[in-house]
Amino acid sequence: MSFPDITAELAAAMPGLRGTLVANAPLAPLTWFRTGGPAQVLFAPADEDDLALFLANLPERVPLTVIGLGSNLLVRDGGVPGVVLRLGKAFAEVSVEEGCRVRAGAGAPDVKVARAAAEAGIDGLTFLRGIPGAIGGALRMNGGAYGGEVKDVLVEARALDRRGHRHVLSREDMRFSYRHCGAPEDLIFVEALFEGRPGDPAEILARMNEITEARAATQPVNTRTGGSTFKNPDGAKAWQLVDAAGCRGLRIGQAQVSEMHCNFLVNLGGATAAEIENLGEEVRRRVKEHSGVTLAWEIKRVGVA
Incomplete structure (x- = not known):
């Protein structure tokens, strides 16, 4: 999907802007899932003053979405309309x-x-x-x-x-x-x-190393994943509810519930954002049916299908 290019319009309204504006910028490489559509405009401010200038002149009608390192983020396949703001090295x-x-x-x-x-x-x-x-x-x-x-x-x-x-x-x-x-x-x-x-x-460093080792032993850290998918409900663990509902290893297309830790969804290679989101919704449905608990998404989902 390709959006209309509004970078020239934005730049004209913001004389002195020093950050970069990129039209139809791919977002998949910026997320850990490595999937999803583009940003209509990707903006990387030069510093805080540059960001303030941009925000002061951004038309209200233009949607604004903020992303970070993309570790707990799913960008839908249609991409993200408006401006996607990403704070880089200056921040x-x-x-x-x-x-x-x-x-x-x-x-x-x-x-x-x-x-x-x-x-x-x-x-x-x-x-x-x-x-x-x-x-x-x-x-x-x-x-x-x-x-x-x-x-x-x-x-x-x-x-x-x-x-x-x-x-x-x-x-x-x-x-x-x-x-x-x-x-x-x-x-x-x-x-x-x-x-x-x-x-x-x-x-302190020894405890940090213990955390690193524990993550590697229990989580699919070297895969295309978005981290913890669902929040833990009161008095329960999301992964245990997912496991009890028979969802460990469940697949839709190239999206899979991790065999190692079933509160993680994994892109096996070439999964669409829709496959990942649909898999998450199927897990939520099965957990609700099995235990009566409605799991809440922890992963942030942005954009249009």
């Missing part, structure tokens, strides 16, 4: 501050933040090693793994709204709950400040 800086604090751009990989904290002797952020994404996504979904989650360590987050205005949000402002952030949906996170506690670098 990936990580710095250590006094008081066991770490400041990280929203585009910084979670593992990079965990490692910076570990090397500085800051404990409490080790769980980020188990989240395969970037800080922006971790903020938006209160990312967590291995006994920790963002709400445990966040001091504040900085964001821009759809008009380019800047905001600073406290942990309370984020209104965190399980795998959810209650901050306004139009806010685009650009930076986070975390606070841990003193620890021994060697011990």
Whole structure:
């Protein structure tokens, strides 16, 4: 599918824009599933000021979708209309501050933040090693793994709204709950400040290595997957419900429920986004029929079919 090219129109309305605007940019290579259609426009801002300029001049009628490293994302086959915003290297800086604090751009990989904290002797952020994404996504979904989650360590987050205005949000402002952030949906996170506690670098790095080994032993980390597919319901584990419903290894086309960990969907090679999404919906149907539980998607699905 190809969208009308609106890059010239956008550029004309934003003199001085320094970031890149790409029409009909393929998104499949930017996602871990490696499938899905293009972005009508893919925008990579040069820095925060450039992003503010862009947002202040983006017409309200143009949809805006924000993506990160594409680890927990399914782009539908028809692609994403409007602008897809991706924060790149300009938003990936990580710095250590006094008081066991770490400041990280929203585009910084979670593992990079965990490692910076570990090397500085800051404990409490080790769980980020188990989240395969970037800080922006971790903020938006209160990312967590291995006994920790963002709400445990966040001091504040900085964001821009759809008009380019800047905001600073406290942990309370984020209104965190399980795998959810209650901050306004139009806010685009650009930076986070975390606070841990003193620890021994060697011990912290050893725990990080344990997380790495545990993920490799229990999750299909070297496949085309989108991470955890469904949120854990209250008092239950999603994978156990999927397994009990007989869905381990279930296939639709080239999409499969992982044999290793059945809360993961896998692209065996050439799967369409529709096959992956339909497989997820079939799993939800079977789990509901078997246990009465309605599983909620954890993977973010964007675009048109």
